[in-house]
Amino acid sequence: MDKDKNIAIRVDNVSKIYRLYNKPSDRLKEALGFTKEKKYREHKALDQVSFDVHRGETVGIIGTNGSGKSTVLKIITGVLQPTMGNVTVNGRISALLELGAGFNMEYTGVENVYLNGTMLGFTEEEINKRLPEILRFADIGDFVNQPVKTYSSGMFVRLAFAVAINIDPEILIVDEALSVGDVFFQAKCYHKFEEFKKQGKTILFVSHDLSSISKYCDRVVLLNQGVKVDEGSPKAMVDLYKRFLVHQEGEPEKHIAREGEWRSKIQVNPNLLEYGEKLAEIVDFAVVDKDGKLTNTIEKGTTCTFKMKIEFHKDLQEPIVAFTIKDMKGTEITGTNTMYEKIEVPAKKDTVVEVSFTQKMDLQGGSYLISFGCTGYMEGDFHVFHRLYDACSVNVVSMKDTVGFYDMNSRIEVQVTK
Structure with a gap:
């Protein structure tokens, strides 16, 4: 357990190095000891990345494709092991990474809820309590009693998201998952996300949606080609990120x-x-x-x-x-x-x-x-x-403000009809 009780996640000097082979036979020869010649080149997906996420904080991670965003999330959640460095997590995590990765396609929706809940460490009694809210959130009707292999892609992600977000985690990790389903389901997902923030949950959030990053995050970490460039306010990091998008990386x-x-x-x-x-x-x-x-x-x-x-x-x-x-x-x-x-x-x-x-x-x-x-x-x-x-x-x-960013200038008519 980390000595600093205020730290929910600590990423300490983490690197992830992959060996890339030109052809599968080179990997096999090396594994069997048939060659002493180096048959691979190294690719650093992450290079000595460090940052902290404090309890109750919402931290965003942004960067261009291939910058290492998803890799660092997978290391934090234990899906991958770092080549070097350490990660400390204090609290129960729910990760919205690859939705439905643990589903059995032959099982029904309800059976998969129990399967996933058990994998996350919940007892049957605890899952029973959460089941009505999970099914209400997924809103896929009688399909919950049908094998998952019969689901449309939309129903599949709705159920997977509902399971992941309704297990009452202390730490929520989100990788582009809020863009699933139709516009109404997305609105429901964002509402749940806002509920988590108000409850003081810790959230680590990866997204290409810079508006969402600016709206929800307290702090943002910017990665580029596996290296942490900087961290700071959402506005400053989004502005810097836009410079990387057009290869204007120098000091502004x-x-x-x-x-x-x-x-x-x-x-x-x-x-x-x-x-x-x-x-x-x-x-x-x-x-x-x-x-x-x-x-x-x-x-x-x-x-x-x-x-x-x-x-x-x-x-x-x-x-x-x-x-x-x-x-x-x-x-x-x-x-x-x-x-x-x-x-x-x-x-x-x-x-x-x-x-x-x-x-x-x-x-x-x-x-x-x-x-x-x-x-x-x-x-x-x-x-x-x-x-x-x-x-x-x-x-x-303004002499009159309405809801949201702008005024729709509605003309209101009231009639007494009876």
Whole structure:
């Protein structure tokens, strides 16, 4: 047992090395001792990775494909053994990794619930108590009494998820499993996930859904090619992760060197993130209210414009100009670009183009972050010409807020019919 009672999971200098052989016969020759020649090459799926997860904390793990996210989860849950290093777990784990991996296809749904429960260490009496809630959550009707081999893929994952999430674990480990089933079942899964957070459960969460990472996680670990790059706030790690996605891994430039005429009249984030190849450069940007005034404050329900000025240093084919709006936690709420809107942007070398996005501001009252970008394709490959993350903030002033992120502007009619 770890001496620090506040640690739920400790990953200490963990490495996982696989031997890769060119052909199966090389593996056999080595196993039988027929050759002393090295027939394999080593692949480090994880390279000296360390991090802690504290009790009651929700920690996300993000990274590009092949970064080692699933490998570290499998080592934590005991599915894999590390080549080097140690993992300490304090608490009962429920892992939503490979849903239904322990199911017997010949057994009925109910029989598989008891099989899985027994494998997790529950007595028959304990499973009896949980069975009604598991079946209610899965919601697959009379199919629970049919062999699992007759299930559709949707019914299979619903039952597997229901079993995994209703065993009252102290630690929940989730690997992309919240995207199973239809939209209504996904909503139920996320509701259960939120219940776990409110109950102070420990959650380790791997997902490509950056909005969910930003919304639910207290802290995020960023992996890249088996190495831990950094850990920190969801917003900072998601921004850094986006740089890895477009191979802009270097230290971000913290400030824009040039001072534009527009942005000198609004409040600009002094710590905005800027990167890109600069074949096209965003040299100025602004937020404009309904009266044409450059401002960081917009009244809800009025028209506003996000605009930017782009200088092209090379002839480009169909550049994509974009803006996005995020909340203060870094969750992307909305945004659009010229490709979605089917607007062509002329891009000739040494020309400057102004692009304006005008819309009605229906977001709820509060503060939001605005990002600008110019990207595109060259010879079929995606390129980031210039991006400005969290360039400025917008404060939406509202006299009436509704539920959620934005106002649907419903018109309500009430009639007395009797």
